[in-house]
Amino acid sequence: MYSDYHLHTSFSGDSVTDPRLQIEKAISLGMEEICITDHQDFDFPIGDSCFVFDTDRYFKVLRELREEYSGRIKLHIGVEAGLQPHLAEVLDWYVRMYPFDYVIGSSHLSRGIDPYDEHFWEGIDEDEAIERFFIDERDSLLAASCYDTAGHIDFVLRTCSAPGEKKAWPKYSDLIDEMLRHIIEHGKGIECNTAGFRSGLGFPNPHPDIIRRYRELGGEIITIGSDAHVPGHIGYNFELIKDLLESYGFRYYTVFSGRKPEFKRL
Numbered sequence: 001m002y003s004d005y006h007l008h009t010s011f012s013g014d015s016v017t018d019p020r021l022q023i024e025k026a027i028s029l030g031m032e033e034i035c036i037t038d039h040q041d042f043d044f045p046i047g048d049s050c051f052v053f054d055t056d057r058y059f060k061v062l063r064e065l066r067e068e069y070s071g072r073i074k075l076h077i078g079v080e081a082g083l084q085p086h087l088a089e090v091l092d093w094y095v096r097m098y099p100f101d102y103v104i105g106s107s108h109l110s111r112g113i114d115p116y117d118e119h120f121w122e123g124i125d126e127d128e129a130i131e132r133f134f135i136d137e138r139d140s141l142l143a144a145s146c147y148d149t150a151g152h153i154d155f156v157l158r159t160c161s162a163p164g165e166k167k168a169w170p171k172y173s174d175l176i177d178e179m180l181r182h183i184i185e186h187g188k189g190i191e192c193n194t195a196g197f198r199s200g201l202g203f204p205n206p207h208p209d210i211i212r213r214y215r216e217l218g219g220e221i222i223t224i225g226s227d228a229h230v231p232g233h234i235g236y237n238f239e240l241i242k243d244l245l246e247s248y249g250f251r252y253y254t255v256f257s258g259r260k261p262e263f264k265r266l
Contacts, residue, residue, distance in 0.1 A: 006225020025231035033074035041082030105147025152205035189221025
């Protein structure tokens with residue numbers, strides 16, 4: 001099975017899963033390597049969950065587990081950095097301070113509000129809210145250099161009223177093209193995040209139209225991740241990904257070690 005490069009554990013504020021359980025599940029599925037990418041969302045609105053973890057402890061625990069499971073699975077240490085335009089310098093400094101194998105840059109907020117918060121949609125037309133999210137995401141991606149891939153680019157679609165109809169393409173194509181061109185020109189990539197399937201979208205994030213467009217523009221770096229917060233979601237619907245990616249001209253998917261991409265046959 002493909003390597004899962006988007007996994008969460010109890011270091012993330014929205015998961016209670018012991019890292020060991022994620023590793024054991026990946027081994028049971030036949031994965032040769034995985035990357036744990038817990039949430040580090042500085043300046044996230046105060047709520048029920050804290051999305052900032054102790055990075056020194058994170059490395060201590062995961063390095064010990066990497067040694068323990070050596071010979072059974074390769075464990076890489078990553079992070080999902082929560083992008084916001086004003087955090088670009090902070091995040092660039094942060095990822096230089098620690099030897100991460102892989103960094104996902106994800107937008108979870110627009111104007112400081114999570115699309116999962118009902119206030120995000122109040123007093124504004126839904127299309128305008130979606131466009132505003134993409135504008136902020138574009139600004140974040142263009143400002144930061146901390147990431148290796150852009151996470152679930154159309155994250156906002158997970159919470160809108162009719163995600164199947166609001167595929168983001170071509171309605172917001174200018175904004176999405178700007179993001180994709182910047183990503184490609186700066187040697188970065190995107191992810192194919194299968195959480196969209198289990199959240200009711202019926203497609204991965206980003207939507208296949210965006211994945212297709214990324215490839216048309218010359219994009220090559222693409223990781224595969226489940227965004228699993230519990231063991232049962234690891235590798236979710238990975239069996240659907242090969243045909244999808246190959247239909248757009250991909251022959252390889254990407255893994256990372258020491259922030260360096262490696263291409264593997266689909």
